[in-house]
Amino acid sequence: MTAQVITVTSGKGGVGKTTAVANLATAIAMDGKKVVCIDGDIGLRNLDVILGLENRIVYDIVDVIEGRCKLKQAMIRDKHYPDLYLIPAAQTRDKNAVSPSDMIRLCNDLRGEVDFVVIDSPAGIERGFRNAIAAADRVLVVTNPEVSAVRDADRVVGILEAEEKGSPSLILNRLNPILVRNNDMLSAEDVLDLLGIHLIGVVPEDENVIIGSNRGAPVVTDVKSRAGQAFRNIAKRIQGQDVPFMELEQQGGLWGAIQRLTGRK
Amino acid sequence: MGFFSRKRSATSAKERLQLVLVHDRTDLTPAQLESLKNDLIKAISNYIDIDPDAVRIELEREGREQRLVADIPLRAVTRQ
Numbered sequence: 382m383t384a385q386v387i388t389v390t391s392g393k394g395g396v397g398k399t400t401a402v403a404n405l406a407t408a409i410a411m412d413g414k415k416v417v418c419i420d421g422d423i424g425l426r427n428l429d430v431i432l433g434l435e436n437r438i439v440y441d442i443v444d445v446i447e448g449r450c451k452l453k454q455a456m457i458r459d460k461h462y463p464d465l466y467l468i469p470a471a472q473t474r475d476k477n478a479v480s481p482s483d484m485i486r487l488c489n490d491l492r493g494e495v496d497f498v499v500i501d502s503p504a505g506i507e508r509g510f511r512n513a514i515a516a517a518d519r520v521l522v523v524t525n526p527e528v529s530a531v532r533d534a535d536r537v538v539g540i541l542e543a544e545e546k547g548s549p550s551l552i553l554n555r556l557n558p559i560l561v562r563n564n565d566m567l568s569a570e571d572v573l574d575l576l577g578i579h580l581i582g583v584v585p586e587d588e589n590v591i592i593g594s595n596r597g598a599p600v601v602t603d604v605k606s607r608a609g610q611a612f613r614n615i616a617k618r619i620q621g622q623d624v625p626f627m628e629l630e631q632q633g634g635l636w637g638a639i640q641r642l643t644g645r646k
Numbered sequence: 647m648g649f650f651s652r653k654r655s656a657t658s659a660k661e662r663l664q665l666v667l668v669h670d671r672t673d674l675t676p677a678q679l680e681s682l683k684n685d686l687i688k689a690i691s692n693y694i695d696i697d698p699d700a701v702r703i704e705l706e707r708e709g710r711e712q713r714l715v716a717d718i719p720l721r722a723v724t725r726q
Contacts, residue, residue, distance in 0.1 A: 527659075528659050528662060528663055528666075531663055532663065532666055532667065532670065535667050535670060535671070536670060538710070539670075539671060542710070548710075560656075561656070563654065564654035564655075564656045564657065565654055565655045565656055566655075566656055567656050567659050567660060567663075568656070571656065571659075571660050575660065575663050575664065575667060577707075577709035577710040578710070
């Protein structure tokens with residue numbers, strides 16, 4: 382096995398990075414691949430609670446880096462999916478406890494063990510973000526269709542290009558199709574035109590995401606959820622499959638046709 | 647304001663972001679751009695007669711590429 386290392390980042394906080402990591406890692410594991418996700422937000426760990434693994438933590442990423450435990454001891458196996466693991470962040474340390482070269486070393490050790498490594502970056506563009514992108518083979522930028530989130534995403538895309546990390550792919554999260562239809566929310570087309578990067582998926586706003594995080598069960602495990610379906614599709618695209626975009630993402634239907642005819646789009 | 651006359655908010659969002667992103671990416675403020683324009687007018691006026699009020703300098707973007715576009719109309723010169 383030679384794992385692909387994927388980093389999820391955003392610039393702005395609260396746009397759904399951790400949710401995206403938990404859901405994509407779970408969905409990839411549901412497809413039978415071995416996945417380890419890493420919480421890169423030292424001091425503000427959250428991926429453990431989103432995955433429902435908060436009671437199982439013994440060692441964390443800083444313990445591995447400082448040699449207090451073996452890598453495998455810090456890999457917490459998921460309750461439901463035996464191919465899914467979490468390496469939690471340290472809660473009582475700060476982001477300077479880890480360096481970009483530590484992350485590269487850690488990911489190289491994992492490359493032979495799993496199919497995918499998914500790293501949850503902290504918000505911002507400082508040390509924690511630099512750590513999170515250091516080992517990435519591919520970067521996914523999460524944003525919401527809001528001015529502040531898109532602006533910050535653009536900064537991050539600029540930094541990734543300057544660092545020669547290649548052009549990242551975009552996850553547009555929490556899109557409300559009704560607001561878009563009323564032209565009171567930026568559409569996927571608008572955001573893509575502004576950011577000028579490749580789109581890997583659009584996730585509709587869905588209350589099941591909150592219900593899932595309340596329970597510690599990512600929404601991809603809910604077969605009926607629209608957001609769950611969107612994340613499952615993105616997980617398949619990450620694995621190289623060509624999955625068509627969901628209907629809401631195309632602004633199709635009668636209304637879309639009328640808008641196109643009347644030139645409102 | 648009536649339903650049809652109101653500019654919907656997504657349109658404002660996009661227009662505002664287009665401007666903000668161009669300046670973020672180039673690290674050039676609107677004030678600096680104005681000062682660049684004035685310097686340019688001064689330099690060009692040393693060689694050729696132009697109408698300073700008609701000069702337009704804009705940052706344009708295409709995907710992730712940025713370019714500085716200048717439109718500098720020349721004043722009609724009547725040759726004797």
